[in-house]
Amino acid sequence: METIRTQLLVIGSGPGGYVCAIRAAQLGISTVIVESEKVGGTCLNIGCIPSKALIHAADEFHKLVSMCKSDENESALGISAASPSLDLIKTIHWKDSIVSRLNNGVNGLLKKANVQIFQGVARFRDGKTVIVSKDSEETQIHCENIVIATGSEPVDIPTLPFGDRILSSTTALSLTEIPNSMAVVGGGYIGLELGASFAKFGSKVTIVEFSPKILPQYDEQLTRPVHEQLKKLGVRVMTETKALSYSQPEKALRIDSANCEDTSIIAEKVLVTVGRRARLQGWGLEELSLTTEHGYIAIDQHCQTSMRGVYAIGDVTGEPMLAHRAMAQGELVARVISGQSASWDKQCIPAVCFTDPEIVSAGLSPAEAEALGEVYSVSSFPFKANGRAMSLQREDGFVRVITQKETNIILGIQAVGAGVSELSAAFSIAIEMGARAEDIAATIHAHPTLSEGLQEACMGAIGHGLHL
Numbered sequence: 001m002e003t004i005r006t007q008l009l010v011i012g013s014g015p016g017g018y019v020c021a022i023r024a025a026q027l028g029i030s031t032v033i034v035e036s037e038k039v040g041g042t043c044l045n046i047g048c049i050p051s052k053a054l055i056h057a058a059d060e061f062h063k064l065v066s067m068c069k070s071d072e073n074e075s076a077l078g079i080s081a082a083s084p085s086l087d088l089i090k091t092i093h094w095k096d097s098i099v100s101r102l103n104n105g106v107n108g109l110l111k112k113a114n115v116q117i118f119q120g121v122a123r124f125r126d127g128k129t130v131i132v133s134k135d136s137e138e139t140q141i142h143c144e145n146i147v148i149a150t151g152s153e154p155v156d157i158p159t160l161p162f163g164d165r166i167l168s169s170t171t172a173l174s175l176t177e178i179p180n181s182m183a184v185v186g187g188g189y190i191g192l193e194l195g196a197s198f199a200k201f202g203s204k205v206t207i208v209e210f211s212p213k214i215l216p217q218y219d220e221q222l223t224r225p226v227h228e229q230l231k232k233l234g235v236r237v238m239t240e241t242k243a244l245s246y247s248q249p250e251k252a253l254r255i256d257s258a259n260c261e262d263t264s265i266i267a268e269k270v271l272v273t274v275g276r277r278a279r280l281q282g283w284g285l286e287e288l289s290l291t292t293e294h295g296y297i298a299i300d301q302h303c304q305t306s307m308r309g310v311y312a313i314g315d316v317t318g319e320p321m322l323a324h325r326a327m328a329q330g331e332l333v334a335r336v337i338s339g340q341s342a343s344w345d346k347q348c349i350p351a352v353c354f355t356d357p358e359i360v361s362a363g364l365s366p367a368e369a370e371a372l373g374e375v376y377s378v379s380s381f382p383f384k385a386n387g388r389a390m391s392l393q394r395e396d397g398f399v400r401v402i403t404q405k406e407t408n409i410i411l412g413i414q415a416v417g418a419g420v421s422e423l424s425a426a427f428s429i430a431i432e433m434g435a436r437a438e439d440i441a442a443t444i445h446a447h448p449t450l451s452e453g454l455q456e457a458c459m460g461a462i463g464h465g466l467h468l
């Protein structure tokens with residue numbers, strides 16, 4: 001068996017792994033990355049990117065469909081359209097072409113940085129040695145440091161196993177026909193993003209959520225506009241409802257609901273999005289003495305595991321399972337291994353729900369501020385009073401700023417509204433730089449933009465609201 005020696009071996013080329021490998025190589029560390037599937041991981045191939053492409057296509061199609069209906073708001077623009085149609089195979093082809101461009105891009109970046117890419121499944125032999133298998137060939141890689149970036153996988157429901165009419169987010173992203181009806185089991189962000197997209201493409205969608213509310217991590221103020229939009233789209237939301245099993249002949253999902261007497265929902269397809277779990281199997285965890293906590297690899301502020309020289313980053317280390325957290329951890333580990341004094345010191349990890357409307361959250365929510373015993377104020381500015389929102393025909397939503405009462409330091413910012421994902425950088429920068437409401441209020445915000453909502457919410461926080 002061939003043996004390779006390297007300073008750093010990264011297992012998994014998702015956003016955590018590939019960023020870590022590129023930065024490490026840039027810092028002069030000899031680096032090998034192993035990937036069993038395509039480079040880019042969940043995010044690029046079956047997650048963030050393809051889902052946002054599908055959401056965009058659904059939005060565009062839905063806009064046209066709305067313009068065919070004279071009673072819709074859109075007709076106020078004076079635009080009308082006749083019988084738009086959808087060729088989903090072309091849509092999926094377009095989505096795949098974006099994924100493929102990004103695959104090539106990441107491959108190119110790794111090569112440019114002189115990272116050696118190995119295609120195959122990595123399996124630990126011990127804390128410094130990994131065997132990579134591809135077909136019947138094996139290569140042994142001996143290294144000084146290892147980064148585990150094996151990501152996560154969708155959780156299934158034993159009575160609704162993935163396959164045939166039961167879809168995971170991965171298979172839902174590659175359908176070639178729009179189902180007449182779809183039940184989405186799980187009202188988290190992935191289920192709602194995809195569910196609303198299929199509703200816009202024309203499916204009759206029902207969301208089945210076990211807990212009392214959808215998007216349980218967000219408060220009711222933030223989720224209300226999403227509820228209203230789902231209602232407009234004809235999506236039925238069934239909370240406190242358990243999905244039991246699926247009957248193929250009847251194409252029916254059996255349910256047990258605390259809120260209604262229905263015992264089944266007609267659904268040509270059932271999309272199960274009830275969460276993701278760390279990928280802890282298949283790479284030889286049992287050969288190591290790693291500490292795990294609640295099903296994730298435990299790490300310290302340097303992303304170091306319980307074994308010296310073994311680091312873990314991204315989804316395999318737990319929540320929040322977000323690509324940008326994985327990337328930031330990847331970069332941090334590269335710096336630590338190169339000898340820099342670096343540790344996890346981020347003030348916030350913004351989270352975006354690409355629902356309709358979108359939700360952004362950075363830093364503390366009012367409930368989190370309360371739980372931490374902060375003395376805080378809340379100031380909101382509605383998009384109803386924002387000229388740009390009006391001109392986009394999307395006045396639903398608001399920006400909300402949570403400040404420390406005594407100092408006006410910004411503890412958290414949330415927003416809900418069409419296109420607010422693009423405000424997330426402004427929110428994170430304010431929190432990361434320790435801004436006070438006065439700082440943002442005194443910063444000139446271009447007009448007319450949705451970001452003026454942030455400035456106005458900050459003006460409100462110091463008692464100087466202007467446009468409300």
Ligand SMILES: Cc1cc2nc3c(=O)[nH]c(=O)nc-3n(C[C@H](O)[C@H](O)[C@H](O)COP(=O)(O)OP(=O)(O)OC[C@H]3O[C@@H](n4cnc5c(N)ncnc54)[C@H](O)[C@@H]3O)c2cc1C
Nearest residue numbers: 012014016036041042043047048122151314315321322323
């Ligand atoms: C539908 C969907 C939408 C999403 N949307 C967003 C979003 O909008 N924004 C956001 O921030 N996050 C989003 N996410 C989450 C995001 O995709 C993940 O947080 C991110 O991909 C995690 O990165 P990672 O590097 O930890 O792991 P992954 O991206 O999961 O990559 C892990 C890689 O490791 C490889 N691997 C595993 N085991 C081995 C082995 N033994 N040998 C070799 N290779 C191995 C896998 O093949 C995979 O390529 C979404 C996820 C899904 C499913």
